[in-house]
Amino acid sequence: KEDADELLKQKGELEKEKRSLVESAAEKDALLKAKIKTVGNYVHDSVPVSNNEDNNVVERTWAPEGATVEKRSNVLSHHEVLLRLDGYDPDRGVKVVGHRGYFLRQWGVFLNQALINYGLEFLSQRGYTPLQTPQFMLKDYMGKTAQLEQFDEELYKVTDGEAKNDKYLIATSEQPISAFHADEWLIPKDLPIKYAGYSTCYRREAGSHGRDAWGIYRVHQFEKIEQFLLTDPEKSWDAFHDMIGISEEFYKSLELPYQIVSIVSGALNNAASKKLDLEAWFPFQGEYKELVSCSNCTDYQSRALEIRFGSKMQTDVKKKYVHCLNSTLCATTRTMCCILENYQTEEGLKVPEPLRKYLPGAPEFIPFAKELPKESTSQKSLPQRPKGGK
Template identity: 35%
Template structure:
C-alpha cells in the first residue's frame, strides 16, 4: 500500500505514476475522498464518545431527580457512538479497498509505456556464432539425458518435467554457486516455506492483476509461492527490525510454482515456461534512503552470477506498464537464446520501496520513532538458466562446454558429452 501522507501532499505525482503505468489515475482522487471520509467519520465518533463519557461521569453527582434523565441521554449517546463507529469502520474498509488497488509509485527515471517500451542499459559479452546447425535446449538436453519431458507430462501433465542425471547435477551446481555468492556477500541462506497464508501473499502484492498465475489450495486457504520473495517478505512481518548495521539480506532457496496461464508458442517447449522450478532469490530489508543503492547492489550480484556461467546478456530498465504492482523500478537481465535468436529474461531485480513493508507492517526505529522500511528482491539463479547455458555452450556434436564458474561444483568437469 502506498503512503497516504505522500498521496495527500503529492496527488499529481501519484497520478503521473498511474499514467506512466497505464493505470487508472482517478483512483487517486477516490482514495483521497475515502481518506477524508474515514478521518471525518472517525473524528465525529471520537467526539461523541467523549461526550458520552463526560456525561456518564456526572451520574454519580446528580440528584435522584436528575439521574434518570442523564442516564437516558448517556444511553442515547452510547447508541449513537455505536452507529458512528460502524460507519467509521465501513469508511475505513472502503479506504483500504481503494488503497489496495493502487500500485506502487514509480521512481524517477522509469520509462513510461508497456512491455515493449523498456530501455536497454547495456550489453555484456558477445553473442555466439555457430558454424553448424544450432539445436534448442530440449534437443541438447535429451542428447545428454538431462531432461525428460515425456515422463513429466505422463506423471503431472503438460509443462512438467524431470531433471535427470547431469541435468539434476547442473541445476544443483548452478543454485549452489548462487548460494555461495550470496553468503560471501552477507546474505543469510534460507530454505523457505512454499505455502503461505493469504495475508502474506496479499502483502507482497501478488493477489492483484496477476492472481490467476498463483496456485491456491482452497481447503487449507494457502497459496503456493511463485518465488521465495513472498516468504521472505513475510519473515519480518509485524516486527520492528534493527537496520543500524546496514540492510538485512536473505537468500531464499525454494521450489516455485506458477500457472503460466498466458504463455504460449515456443516458450512452452522445454523448460522456458513451466509450472514448477527451483530458484535462489535475494531479498533485502533496508532504509528507504538506501533502497536505490541496494537495488544497484542486487543487480551487480546478478551480473556476477551471469559472468560465472559465461552468458552474453543485456540489462533493461523495465517500463512502468510492465512492472508488477509492488515494484517501483525493475531491472531485467536477459541472456541470448541462440535457437530463437532473441533475448530471454533470466533475472529480475525490483525495488519495492516501502510498498510491501507497509502492508506487512515491517518497521525500524529511527531517533525513537518507527518508520516503514524498504524491501527489494532479485533472482540470483533459477532453473530457466539451464536453457541459456545449454544453448550458448553447445558444440557441434551435441556436447556442452561447462563454464569455469560451475566446474568446482561438477567435480572439475569441463565438458558434458552426449550419452
C-alpha cells in the same frame, strides 16, 4: 443494588456496541486497504514512460571476450541439448503432470543442483543470509505481498477445511521473505538486512499459453535463488544498483552474454518503482531472453506488512518504513537452458568452470548419451555444428 444492575446492563450493551464498531471498522479498513492495493507505487523518474514494451530501454550489454552474439543455425535448441544428455523426460512429465510437466534426470538433476549450490555460495560470500522458505503462505499474508491479478493468473490455491486456513503456493521466495519481518520494528544499525532466498516456485502461467513451449524455460515448477533486501529509504537506490550488479557478476562468472533492460512504466507491477531485467543470449533462438528481474519496491510492501524501523515510541506519529528490494539471482531451469545453448559442442556439453566442483567427478565435459528423434526442432539445420563450443 438496582443502580448496580442498571450499570451492569449498560456495560453489557456498551461492550456489545463496541464489538460491533470494532468489527465494522476492521471490515472498512480491509476494504480501504484492498482499494489502496490497486494503486501502484510511485514510478522513479528514470523509468521510460510507455505502455508498449517495445520501448524498453537497453542500458548496457556484456559478452565474454571473443564471443560472437548472433543467431546460429548450426546449433541445437536448449531442450534438444538436454534430451541428448538424457537430462530430462518431457513425455513422462506431461503424462503425469499435464501441460509443461517434466522430470529432470541424471545430468539434468546434477546441473540444477549445481546452480542452486553455486548461487547460494555466491550470495553468502557477499553478505547474504541463506533462507529456505516455506512453499505456501496463508491468504492473509499472500494478499499483502501479491497483486490481485496474481491470484487469478499465477498462484495455486491449497484448501484446508475452513476458508481462513486456505493457503497459496509461492511463485517466488520474495513473497514469504517479504512477510518474514511483518509487524516488526527493525533496529536501524541492523540495516541493510540481506537474504539469499531459496525455494521451489509454482506458477500457473495462465496468461502465457503457447509462449516458450519448448523444454524447461517456462514451467509450472522450478527452483530459484533470490536476493531480498530491507534497507534505510535513503540508501535503497544505491542498494538497487548493487543488487543488479551482483546478478551481473553471477552471469559474467558463467560467461553468458547479456543485456540490461529498463522496463517501461506500463509493464511495472504495482509494487515496483523501477525494474531492470537481465536478458541473456540464446544463440539457437537468436534473441535475448529474461533470466533476472530486479525491482525496488521502496515502502510499498513494508507499509502493507507493517515493517518499520527506528524508535518505537507511542508518541511517534509518523512511522518510518524500510524499503524492500528484490532481484532474481538464478531461476535454475532458465539459467540451465541458457547454458545448454551457449556451451554445447558437436559431442556434448562443456561445463562452465564455476559449476564443475558441484558436479559428481567435477567434469569439464559431459558427452551426449542419445540421438534426437527425427522430428526434432533443429533437424533441418544439423549438418555442421561447432566442434569447439565456447
